[in-house]
Amino acid sequence: MTRTSINRPYMWLAQYYDQLFLSFRSPMDAARQRVLGRILPRVASACDLACGTGTTALALTREGIKMFAVDLSPAMCRLAREKAHRARLPLRVLCADMRKFRLPESVDLITCEYDALNHVQCRADLRMVAESVARALRPGGYFLFDVNNRSGFERYWSSIFWAEQPGVVVVMRNSHDCRHDRAWSDIEWFIREGNLWRRRRERVDEVCWSSDEIRRTLHEAGFDRLRAWDATPFFKDNPLIRPGCRTVYLARKASA
Ligand SMILES: C[S@@+](CC[C@H](N)C(=O)[O-])C[C@H]1O[C@@H](n2cnc3c(N)ncnc32)[C@H](O)[C@@H]1O
CATH class of the missing domain: 3.40.50.150 (Vaccinia Virus protein VP39)
Structure with a gap:
């Protein structure tokens, strides 16, 4: 890393x-x-x-x-x-x-x-x-x-999603706050660069209507x-x- x-x-x-x-x-x-x-x-x-x-x-x-x-x-x-x-x-x-x-x-x-x-x-x-x-x-x-x-936020924005493909691994930590109708995914990337795996982060926020x-x-x-x-x-x-x-x-x- x-x-x-x-x-x-x-x-x-x-x-x-x-x-x-x-x-x-x-x-x-x-x-x-x-x-x-x-x-x-x-x-x-x-x-x-x-x-x-x-x-x-x-x-x-x-x-x-x-x-x-x-x-x-x-x-x-x-x-x-x-x-x-x-x-x-x-x-x-x-x-x-x-x-x-x-x-x-x-x-x-x-x-x-x-x-x-x-x-x-x-x-x-x-x-x-x-x-x-x-x-x-x-x-x-x-x-x-x-x-x-909101029930979608409760059901599937509460767990960790993980996927792997050649050269890339993604871990999405999904959370929600139903009182405020919000959910977010903290996403960590592990991306292969030669012999190293570089770590990146990004975040997606959602609001339910x-x-x-x-x-x-x-x-x-x-x-x-x-x-x-x-x-x-x-x-x-x-x-x-x-x-x-x-x-x-x-x-x-x-x-x-
Ligand atoms: C979950 S992806 C869905 C992409 C595509 N509609 C699909 O079905 O695969 C959400 C997309 O919304 C775009 N997006 C988020 N906020 C936006 C905004 N304010 N205006 C335009 N695009 C936006 C993101 O860049 C992303 O491509």
């Missing part, structure tokens, strides 16, 4: 995200297909918000949708651009904060997957995200997202319909996800 350093979140996570976590993303594909079923064929343009390494944005690009992708992490944006370049797919990636992002044109659909919305830290931020999403959508456009709920807070915030931002699905059926191979832990939402921006 040589030395330690603390990084902005989603720097090391970005670098090893696909290697370590890609297999955990398939439930979100199932949720998207189920929830967007009849809507997707009518979607011509869309944006994946908090796009990570661009997996969803590229999947939708492959369906013929004109895609934008937004993420705050420069490392995630770089990886998404590289993946698009390798796949020879047109994807415009914008490095921006989901609270303030602006797209060059309005789109039919915005997705925000894998509890990215839990990453905003206060109600005012949640409101900013809802307003930015509403501004970016055409009237009648849809916003698809999923969140961890009740369905009432989500409903009110979206309504105030101009969404007139909200449907919710419990995510358990999409995560059937994951015994940690039980009813109430995670919810998938679909909101519709009011028509003009």
